[in-house]
Amino acid sequence: MKTAVVLVVFVLGLASCGIPLYEPYFQVAERYYSEGDYTRAIAMYITAIGENDKLAETYYGLAMAYYRRGDLEEAMLAFEKTISLDPKNESAYERLASVHLDLGNPDTALTLCRKAINLDREFVEAYNTLGHAFLDLGTLDSAEATFTYAINLAKGLSKRDRGIRGRALYLDEESEAFNGLGELLNSRKQYRYALEYLGSSISLTPQWDTPWTNKGVAYEGLGNSAAAQVCYQRAIDLSVTNFTAYKKLADLYRRMGKGDDALNIYRSALRVDPSNVDMYYGLADMYEKKGDHAHALEAFESILKYAPDDPIGYVRIGQLYLKTSDNDKAIAYFEQAGQLDARFAEAHDGLGEALQAKGMLKEARGAYEKAIACDSMYTHPIRHLGSLFIAQGKEAEGLRLYQRAADLGDIDAMIFLRSQLLNEKK
Numbered sequence: 001m002k003t004a005v006v007l008v009v010f011v012l013g014l015a016s017c018g019i020p021l022y023e024p025y026f027q028v029a030e031r032y033y034s035e036g037d038y039t040r041a042i043a044m045y046i047t048a049i050g051e052n053d054k055l056a057e058t059y060y061g062l063a064m065a066y067y068r069r070g071d072l073e074e075a076m077l078a079f080e081k082t083i084s085l086d087p088k089n090e091s092a093y094e095r096l097a098s099v100h101l102d103l104g105n106p107d108t109a110l111t112l113c114r115k116a117i118n119l120d121r122e123f124v125e126a127y128n129t130l131g132h133a134f135l136d137l138g139t140l141d142s143a144e145a146t147f148t149y150a151i152n153l154a155k156g157l158s159k160r161d162r163g164i165r166g167r168a169l170y171l172d173e174e175s176e177a178f179n180g181l182g183e184l185l186n187s188r189k190q191y192r193y194a195l196e197y198l199g200s201s202i203s204l205t206p207q208w209d210t211p212w213t214n215k216g217v218a219y220e221g222l223g224n225s226a227a228a229q230v231c232y233q234r235a236i237d238l239s240v241t242n243f244t245a246y247k248k249l250a251d252l253y254r255r256m257g258k259g260d261d262a263l264n265i266y267r268s269a270l271r272v273d274p275s276n277v278d279m280y281y282g283l284a285d286m287y288e289k290k291g292d293h294a295h296a297l298e299a300f301e302s303i304l305k306y307a308p309d310d311p312i313g314y315v316r317i318g319q320l321y322l323k324t325s326d327n328d329k330a331i332a333y334f335e336q337a338g339q340l341d342a343r344f345a346e347a348h349d350g351l352g353e354a355l356q357a358k359g360m361l362k363e364a365r366g367a368y369e370k371a372i373a374c375d376s377m378y379t380h381p382i383r384h385l386g387s388l389f390i391a392q393g394k395e396a397e398g399l400r401l402y403q404r405a406a407d408l409g410d411i412d413a414m415i416f417l418r419s420q421l422l423n424e425k426k
Contacts, residue, residue: 022051029061038069056086063092067099075099090119094126101129106136124154124173131180135187143184150177175204179211186214191221209239216248228252240272243279250282259286275306277313284316293324311340311347318350322357330354345375352384364388379410386413 029044045062052058063078079096082089097112113130116123127150134143154174161169178201185194195218201211216231229252235245246269253262263286269279284299297320303313318333331354337347352367365388371381386401399420405413 022048022055025051026058026061029058029065033061033065033068036068038065041065042069054085056082056089056092059085060089060092060095063095067095072099072102076103088119090116090123090126093119094123094129097126097129097133101132101136104136106133109133110137122153122157124150124157124170124177127153128173128176128180131177135180135184140184140188144181147177147180147184150174150180171204172208175201175208175211178204179208179214182211182214182218186217186221189221191218194218194221207238209235209242209245212238213242213245213248216245216252220248220252225252225256236268243269243273243276247278247282254286259290262286277303277307277310280306281316288320293320296320309340311337311344314340315344315346315350318347318354322350322353325357327354327357331358343374345371345378345381347371348374349378349381349384352381352388356384356388361388361392377408379405379408379413382408383410383413383416 025044025048029041029048032038032041032044042062042065045058045065048058049062059078059082063075063082066072066075066078076096076099079092079099082092083096086092093112093116097109097116100106100109100112109129110133113126113133116126117130120126127146131143131146131150134140134146151174154170154177158170158174178197182194182198182201185191185197195215198211198215198218201208202215205211212231212235216228216235219225219228219231229249232245232249232252235242236249239245246265250262250265250269253259253265263283266279266283266286269276270283273279280299280302284296284303287293287296287299297317300313300317300320303310304317307313314333314337318330318337321327321330321333331351334347334351334354337344338351341347348367348371352364352371355361355367356364365385368381368385368388371378372385382401383405386398386405389395389398389401399417402413402417406417
């Protein structure tokens with residue numbers, strides 16, 4: 001960090017002399033990036049662009065800094081600008097494909113990877129990203145063929161270039177391809193074979209946390225909880241920001257009945273990133289199941305603090321208030337969720353429950369009907385509307401709704417209908 005600060009002082013000195021500043025600004029940005037200070041790197045790349053906005057390398061650096069900081073939308077725009085200035089930049093196509101994978105757009109990623117490969121047939125990383133795109137799309141045979149090709153290509157390039165650049169240049173790419181195959185075999189539940197590929201990935205890059213996480217998944221699939229626990233903990237030790245490993249380890253502890261250990265894992269993750277919404281959901285779930293509504297509410301409120309536009313958080317708080325019979329507060333949160341997402345069936349269903357509890361049956365019916373209109377396969381509002389009709393003396397209509405919910409697989413509706421049948425037989 002000290003080096004970058006010295007460079008900034010030097011650049012400011014150049015500015016006072018009227019010397020062109022693009023290159024020194026760019027170099028400072030690169031130094032900040034290499035030191036992992038992505039926020040300062042972004043600011044300096046933008047300053048450099050202010051001096052010269054025609055150079056693809058600056059936008060590429062800016063895009064990478066955004067990507068490393070987790071600002072995917074901004075990274076996407078910067079990569080697109082890079083490509084507009086340099087249409088033959090295969091790395092920009094591949095990195096943009098990775099962004100689209102993270103954003104849940106595997107079809108777009110597929111197209112971008114193919115463009116990168118057309119520009120460089122030996123671009124191993126593009127084949128790996130292509131393999132992950134196939135994996136996300138569920139075309140597992142294509143993913144397997146792509147990762148296998150990437151492994152063979154990396155090995156071939158390593159052998160060819162051993163005397164020029166050295167094998168180490170291709171270790172990461174080969175390891176990533178082995179890891180991809182491990183993920184694929186986990187998805188097929190072929191866990192023993194997955195362990196072999198993940199072991200190969202780890203042997204090539206022992207300090208990379210991702211294959212350790214996937215190895216834990218494989219061990220869980222084989223029922224070896226102790227080995228899975230070791231793998232997840234190893235992944236966390238290698239990367240304190242591997243929140244997937246935190247969640248999987250916490251979930252494992254919960255299944256093992258080690259609730260306190262699970263709580264400690266969630267808390268450890270939140271010490272690393274106090275804004276991690278997934279970890280707060282994990283905490284809230286655990287507290288709610290324990291009947292600790294006060295701590296569950298604290299966790300849900302933290303979710304809304306860091307994700308104020310998340311309708312699920314509002315629904316979960318509303319459901320919590322329903323359990324404690326605070327129907328007015330429940331109504332307020334369900335209504336807020338519905339305002340954020342008008343098609344959120346659970347929000348309308350919860351609102352209906354709270355209104356019905358207050359005796360506002362007409363309004364409750366409207367909320368249930370809205371929930372059903374949003375999702376006709378969601379059984380809760382169908383069953384709840386049936387209950388409301390029965391309470392109003394409309395037994396035939398209510399039973400038809402219960403039967404409809406039962407036909408869709410609602411267990412509570414099945415139990416109710418069975419009890420009705422038993423009562424008739426008596």
